[in-house]
Amino acid sequence: MPLSLPLRSVRSLSDPREARIQFATSWAVELGAGETPHIAEIESLLDDSAEPSAGCRLHVWYGAPVDEDVAPLMPYLPPLEQAEVRRFQISSHRWSVAAARAAARMQLAELLNCAPEKVSIVRDPLGKPKLDPAAHGALVERIHFNISHTTGLVAVAIATRRIGIDVEAVMSLDDMDGIAAATFAPPMLEALKSARQPSERIALFYRFWTLGEAFIKATGQGLAQDLRSFAFSQVDPPLLTHLDGIRNPTQRWAFATIDATSPVADGPSA
Ligand SMILES: CC(C)(COP(=O)(O)OP(=O)(O)OC[C@H]1O[C@@H](n2cnc3c(N)ncnc32)[C@H](O)[C@@H]1OP(=O)(O)O)[C@@H](O)C(=O)NCCC(=O)NCCS
Numbered sequence: 001m002p003l004s005l006p007l008r009s010v011r012s013l014s015d016p017r018e019a020r021i022q023f024a025t026s027w028a029v030e031l032g033a034g035e036t037p038h039i040a041e042i043e044s045l046l047d048d049s050a051e052p053s054a055g056c057r058l059h060v061w062y063g064a065p066v067d068e069d070v071a072p073l074m075p076y077l078p079p080l081e082q083a084e085v086r087r088f089q090i091s092s093h094r095w096s097v098a099a100a101r102a103a104a105r106m107q108l109a110e111l112l113n114c115a116p117e118k119v120s121i122v123r124d125p126l127g128k129p130k131l132d133p134a135a136h137g138a139l140v141e142r143i144h145f146n147i148s149h150t151t152g153l154v155a156v157a158i159a160t161r162r163i164g165i166d167v168e169a170v171m172s173l174d175d176m177d178g179i180a181a182a183t184f185a186p187p188m189l190e191a192l193k194s195a196r197q198p199s200e201r202i203a204l205f206y207r208f209w210t211l212g213e214a215f216i217k218a219t220g221q222g223l224a225q226d227l228r229s230f231a232f233s234q235v236d237p238p239l240l241t242h243l244d245g246i247r248n249p250t251q252r253w254a255f256a257t258i259d260a261t262s263p264v265a266d267g268p269s270a
Pocket of ligand 1: 126146212223227
Protein backbone atom coordinates (compact mmCIF):
# COMPACT_ATOMS: atom_id res chain seq x y z
CA MET A 1 0.00 0.00 0.00
CA PRO A 2 1.35 3.46 -0.81
CA LEU A 3 1.55 6.01 1.96
CA SER A 4 -1.83 7.70 1.49
CA LEU A 5 -1.86 11.43 2.08
CA PRO A 6 -5.11 13.21 3.04
CA LEU A 7 -4.91 15.52 0.04
CA ARG A 8 -8.13 15.57 -1.97
CA SER A 9 -6.55 16.51 -5.30
CA VAL A 10 -3.68 13.98 -5.08
CA ARG A 11 -3.81 10.23 -5.65
CA SER A 12 -0.92 8.36 -3.99
CA LEU A 13 0.36 5.59 -6.28
CA SER A 14 1.58 2.20 -5.13
CA ASP A 15 3.54 2.06 -8.39
CA PRO A 16 4.28 5.07 -10.63
CA ARG A 17 3.18 2.97 -13.62
CA GLU A 18 -0.38 3.55 -12.39
CA ALA A 19 -0.04 7.13 -13.65
CA ARG A 20 -2.00 8.05 -16.77
CA ILE A 21 1.05 9.52 -18.50
CA GLN A 22 4.05 7.87 -20.06
CA PHE A 23 6.99 8.80 -17.85
CA ALA A 24 10.52 7.90 -16.82
CA THR A 25 11.84 8.20 -13.28
CA SER A 26 15.08 7.57 -11.40
CA TRP A 27 16.45 8.13 -7.94
CA ALA A 28 20.06 8.39 -6.76
CA VAL A 29 21.28 7.98 -3.19
CA GLU A 30 24.70 8.37 -1.62
CA LEU A 31 26.13 5.37 0.25
CA GLY A 32 28.37 5.25 3.30
CA ALA A 33 31.25 2.73 3.32
CA GLY A 34 29.92 -0.78 2.75
CA GLU A 35 26.28 0.35 2.74
CA THR A 36 23.47 -0.82 0.53
CA PRO A 37 20.19 1.06 0.17
CA HIS A 38 17.02 -0.21 1.86
CA ILE A 39 13.53 0.91 0.95
CA ALA A 40 11.69 1.74 4.18
CA GLU A 41 8.27 2.88 5.29
CA ILE A 42 8.32 6.50 6.38
CA GLU A 43 7.67 5.49 10.02
CA SER A 44 10.79 3.30 10.19
CA LEU A 45 13.12 5.58 8.24
CA LEU A 46 14.88 6.78 11.39
CA ASP A 47 14.25 3.67 13.51
CA ASP A 48 17.69 2.20 14.20
CA SER A 49 16.14 -0.81 15.93
CA ALA A 50 14.39 -1.82 12.66
CA GLU A 51 15.95 -4.48 10.44
CA PRO A 52 18.32 -4.08 8.71
CA SER A 53 19.82 -2.01 11.50
CA ALA A 54 22.55 -0.36 9.47
CA GLY A 55 22.73 1.16 6.04
CA CYS A 56 21.10 3.82 4.04
CA ARG A 57 17.28 3.88 4.24
CA LEU A 58 15.04 5.62 1.78
CA HIS A 59 11.39 6.20 1.17
CA VAL A 60 10.00 7.14 -2.26
CA TRP A 61 6.45 8.39 -2.85
CA TYR A 62 4.69 9.11 -6.16
CA GLY A 63 1.45 11.00 -6.70
CA ALA A 64 -0.85 11.82 -9.60
CA PRO A 65 -3.52 14.48 -9.99
CA VAL A 66 -7.16 13.72 -9.17
CA ASP A 67 -7.92 17.23 -10.42
CA GLU A 68 -5.87 20.40 -10.76
CA ASP A 69 -7.40 22.18 -7.79
CA VAL A 70 -4.59 23.58 -5.64
CA ALA A 71 -6.94 24.86 -2.90
CA PRO A 72 -6.67 21.64 -0.79
CA LEU A 73 -2.85 21.82 -1.04
CA MET A 74 -2.34 25.44 -0.06
CA PRO A 75 -2.91 25.06 3.71
CA TYR A 76 0.14 22.79 3.86
CA LEU A 77 2.43 25.44 2.37
CA PRO A 78 3.82 28.54 4.12
CA PRO A 79 2.58 31.90 2.72
CA LEU A 80 5.69 32.56 0.60
CA GLU A 81 5.35 29.23 -1.18
CA GLN A 82 1.62 29.76 -1.68
CA ALA A 83 2.46 33.02 -3.47
CA GLU A 84 5.07 31.22 -5.63
CA VAL A 85 2.50 28.59 -6.63
CA ARG A 86 -0.06 31.28 -7.60
CA ARG A 87 2.47 32.85 -9.97
CA PHE A 88 2.45 29.79 -12.29
CA GLN A 89 0.19 30.58 -15.28
CA ILE A 90 -0.59 26.99 -16.28
CA SER A 91 -2.92 25.09 -13.94
CA SER A 92 -1.11 21.74 -14.37
CA HIS A 93 2.18 23.43 -13.37
CA ARG A 94 0.51 25.05 -10.35
CA TRP A 95 -0.82 21.65 -9.30
CA SER A 96 2.42 19.74 -9.70
CA VAL A 97 4.57 22.27 -7.83
CA ALA A 98 2.00 22.56 -5.01
CA ALA A 99 1.42 18.80 -4.82
CA ALA A 100 5.12 17.86 -4.68
CA ARG A 101 5.87 20.51 -2.07
CA ALA A 102 2.79 19.74 0.08
CA ALA A 103 3.47 15.99 -0.08
CA ALA A 104 7.11 16.52 0.92
CA ARG A 105 6.06 18.69 3.86
CA MET A 106 3.48 16.16 5.04
CA GLN A 107 6.00 13.32 5.00
CA LEU A 108 8.76 15.37 6.61
CA ALA A 109 6.27 16.53 9.26
CA GLU A 110 5.64 12.89 10.12
CA LEU A 111 9.36 12.40 10.79
CA LEU A 112 9.77 15.72 12.59
CA ASN A 113 6.55 15.37 14.57
CA CYS A 114 5.27 18.82 13.66
CA ALA A 115 2.64 20.42 11.39
CA PRO A 116 3.48 20.39 7.64
CA GLU A 117 3.49 24.17 7.36
CA LYS A 118 5.94 24.29 10.30
CA VAL A 119 8.55 22.24 8.46
CA SER A 120 11.27 24.80 7.91
CA ILE A 121 13.02 24.45 4.55
CA VAL A 122 15.96 26.48 3.30
CA ARG A 123 17.80 26.29 -0.02
CA ASP A 124 21.52 25.88 -0.36
CA PRO A 125 23.39 28.26 -2.71
CA LEU A 126 22.74 26.04 -5.76
CA GLY A 127 19.01 25.76 -5.03
CA LYS A 128 18.70 22.36 -3.34
CA PRO A 129 16.03 22.49 -0.62
CA LYS A 130 17.02 21.04 2.75
CA LEU A 131 15.73 21.11 6.31
CA ASP A 132 16.66 24.26 8.20
CA PRO A 133 19.27 23.39 10.88
CA ALA A 134 18.18 26.43 12.94
CA ALA A 135 14.68 24.94 13.28
CA HIS A 136 15.31 21.19 13.22
CA GLY A 137 18.79 20.83 14.78
CA ALA A 138 20.76 17.59 14.47
CA LEU A 139 17.93 15.77 12.64
CA VAL A 140 18.96 17.69 9.54
CA GLU A 141 22.00 15.41 9.28
CA ARG A 142 19.75 12.34 9.21
CA ILE A 143 16.89 13.51 7.00
CA HIS A 144 17.60 14.34 3.37
CA PHE A 145 14.93 14.84 0.74
CA ASN A 146 14.27 15.82 -2.84
CA ILE A 147 11.19 16.41 -4.98
CA SER A 148 10.41 16.28 -8.67
CA HIS A 149 7.38 17.42 -10.64
CA THR A 150 6.24 16.92 -14.19
CA THR A 151 2.78 17.27 -15.70
CA GLY A 152 0.78 14.30 -14.41
CA LEU A 153 3.29 12.87 -11.93
CA VAL A 154 5.11 14.12 -8.84
CA ALA A 155 7.63 12.40 -6.56
CA VAL A 156 9.14 12.84 -3.13
CA ALA A 157 12.22 10.93 -1.92
CA ILE A 158 13.38 11.03 1.69
CA ALA A 159 16.55 9.28 2.89
CA THR A 160 19.12 9.07 5.63
CA ARG A 161 21.75 10.07 3.04
CA ARG A 162 21.88 12.65 0.23
CA ILE A 163 19.21 11.79 -2.32
CA GLY A 164 17.90 13.05 -5.65
CA ILE A 165 14.86 12.08 -7.68
CA ASP A 166 13.62 12.91 -11.16
CA VAL A 167 10.34 12.26 -12.96
CA GLU A 168 9.89 13.17 -16.62
CA ALA A 169 6.87 12.90 -18.90
CA VAL A 170 8.14 11.02 -21.97
CA MET A 171 7.81 12.92 -25.24
CA SER A 172 9.27 12.33 -28.67
CA LEU A 173 11.90 15.05 -29.02
CA ASP A 174 12.74 16.57 -32.41
CA ASP A 175 16.35 17.14 -31.43
CA MET A 176 17.03 14.15 -29.20
CA ASP A 177 20.47 13.57 -30.77
CA GLY A 178 21.48 17.21 -30.30
CA ILE A 179 20.35 17.23 -26.66
CA ALA A 180 22.17 13.95 -26.03
CA ALA A 181 25.37 15.23 -27.69
CA ALA A 182 25.30 18.30 -25.45
CA THR A 183 24.54 16.49 -22.19
CA PHE A 184 25.72 12.86 -22.24
CA ALA A 185 29.25 11.52 -21.75
CA PRO A 186 30.77 9.53 -24.67
CA PRO A 187 29.92 5.99 -23.38
CA MET A 188 26.25 6.92 -23.10
CA LEU A 189 26.26 8.50 -26.58
CA GLU A 190 27.73 5.26 -27.97
CA ALA A 191 25.03 3.23 -26.23
CA LEU A 192 22.34 5.51 -27.65
CA LYS A 193 23.76 5.19 -31.18
CA SER A 194 23.72 1.40 -30.93
CA ALA A 195 20.00 1.27 -30.03
CA ARG A 196 18.21 0.04 -33.16
CA GLN A 197 14.51 0.67 -32.59
CA PRO A 198 13.24 4.26 -32.08
CA SER A 199 11.34 3.10 -28.97
CA GLU A 200 14.55 1.60 -27.57
CA ARG A 201 16.42 4.86 -28.20
CA ILE A 202 13.75 6.97 -26.52
CA ALA A 203 13.70 4.65 -23.47
CA LEU A 204 17.51 4.77 -23.24
CA PHE A 205 17.58 8.54 -23.64
CA TYR A 206 15.14 9.01 -20.77
CA ARG A 207 16.95 6.42 -18.66
CA PHE A 208 20.22 8.34 -18.97
CA TRP A 209 18.46 11.69 -18.63
CA THR A 210 16.58 10.85 -15.41
CA LEU A 211 19.59 9.07 -13.89
CA GLY A 212 21.69 12.17 -14.62
CA GLU A 213 19.09 14.52 -13.18
CA ALA A 214 18.66 12.37 -10.07
CA PHE A 215 22.45 12.31 -9.61
CA ILE A 216 23.01 16.07 -9.99
CA LYS A 217 20.06 16.64 -7.65
CA ALA A 218 21.48 14.21 -5.08
CA THR A 219 24.85 15.98 -5.10
CA GLY A 220 22.97 19.29 -5.01
CA GLN A 221 25.15 20.65 -7.82
CA GLY A 222 22.33 20.81 -10.36
CA LEU A 223 23.49 22.32 -13.62
CA ALA A 224 26.71 23.55 -11.96
CA GLN A 225 27.91 19.95 -12.35
CA ASP A 226 29.62 19.05 -15.64
CA LEU A 227 27.01 16.79 -17.22
CA ARG A 228 29.64 14.97 -19.28
CA SER A 229 31.75 14.11 -16.22
CA PHE A 230 29.74 10.97 -15.38
CA ALA A 231 28.27 7.95 -17.13
CA PHE A 232 25.75 5.22 -16.32
CA SER A 233 25.38 1.62 -17.36
CA GLN A 234 23.00 0.82 -20.19
CA VAL A 235 21.44 -2.18 -18.44
CA ASP A 236 19.99 -2.83 -14.99
CA PRO A 237 20.96 -2.45 -12.25
CA PRO A 238 21.88 1.14 -13.07
CA LEU A 239 25.47 1.81 -12.06
CA LEU A 240 27.54 4.97 -12.07
CA THR A 241 30.30 3.54 -14.24
CA HIS A 242 32.36 6.73 -14.45
CA LEU A 243 32.75 9.92 -12.41
CA ASP A 244 35.67 12.25 -13.20
CA GLY A 245 38.30 12.15 -10.45
CA ILE A 246 36.62 9.45 -8.35
CA ARG A 247 37.77 5.82 -8.13
CA ASN A 248 35.09 3.14 -7.82
CA PRO A 249 32.09 5.49 -8.04
CA THR A 250 29.82 2.41 -8.23
CA GLN A 251 30.44 1.87 -4.51
CA ARG A 252 29.48 5.39 -3.50
CA TRP A 253 26.10 5.81 -5.12
CA ALA A 254 23.06 3.63 -5.70
CA PHE A 255 20.35 4.17 -8.30
CA ALA A 256 17.03 2.84 -9.45
CA THR A 257 15.28 3.66 -12.67
CA ILE A 258 11.94 2.82 -14.14
CA ASP A 259 10.08 3.68 -17.29
CA ALA A 260 6.39 3.50 -17.98
CA THR A 261 6.78 0.65 -20.45
CA SER A 262 8.69 -1.72 -18.15
CA PRO A 263 6.79 -4.58 -16.49
CA VAL A 264 5.68 -3.83 -12.93
CA ALA A 265 7.71 -6.65 -11.32
CA ASP A 266 11.01 -5.29 -12.69
CA GLY A 267 10.84 -1.79 -11.32
CA PRO A 268 12.27 -0.46 -8.07
CA SER A 269 9.96 -1.23 -5.18
CA ALA A 270 9.24 2.13 -3.67
C1 LIG B 1 16.76 22.38 -11.23
C2 LIG B 1 17.30 21.06 -11.70
C3 LIG B 1 18.15 20.54 -10.59
C4 LIG B 1 16.17 20.03 -11.95
O1 LIG B 1 15.18 20.55 -12.73
P1 LIG B 1 13.94 19.77 -13.41
O2 LIG B 1 14.29 18.38 -13.80
O3 LIG B 1 13.48 20.67 -14.47
O4 LIG B 1 12.84 19.77 -12.28
P2 LIG B 1 12.38 18.72 -11.17
O5 LIG B 1 10.92 18.85 -11.08
O6 LIG B 1 12.95 17.35 -11.31
O7 LIG B 1 13.05 19.32 -9.84
C5 LIG B 1 12.73 20.58 -9.39
C6 LIG B 1 13.01 20.61 -7.91
O8 LIG B 1 14.37 20.29 -7.68
C7 LIG B 1 14.79 20.93 -6.49
N1 LIG B 1 16.07 21.58 -6.79
C8 LIG B 1 16.32 22.80 -7.30
N2 LIG B 1 17.66 22.98 -7.41
C9 LIG B 1 18.24 21.84 -6.95
C10 LIG B 1 19.60 21.43 -6.80
N3 LIG B 1 20.63 22.20 -7.11
N4 LIG B 1 19.83 20.19 -6.31
C11 LIG B 1 18.81 19.38 -5.97
N5 LIG B 1 17.50 19.71 -6.08
C12 LIG B 1 17.24 20.95 -6.58
C13 LIG B 1 13.69 21.89 -6.08
O9 LIG B 1 12.98 21.31 -5.01
C14 LIG B 1 12.80 21.97 -7.30
O10 LIG B 1 11.43 22.10 -7.03
P3 LIG B 1 10.80 23.41 -6.33
O11 LIG B 1 11.48 24.58 -6.96
O12 LIG B 1 9.34 23.32 -6.58
O13 LIG B 1 11.14 23.26 -4.86
C15 LIG B 1 18.26 21.25 -12.86
O14 LIG B 1 19.07 20.12 -12.93
C16 LIG B 1 17.72 21.48 -14.24
O15 LIG B 1 17.17 22.51 -14.57
N6 LIG B 1 17.91 20.51 -15.12
C17 LIG B 1 17.35 20.48 -16.48
C18 LIG B 1 18.22 20.28 -17.68
C19 LIG B 1 19.39 19.31 -17.95
O16 LIG B 1 20.22 19.65 -18.74
N7 LIG B 1 19.51 18.06 -17.43
C20 LIG B 1 20.59 17.17 -17.70
C21 LIG B 1 20.28 15.71 -17.65
S1 LIG B 1 21.75 14.70 -17.55
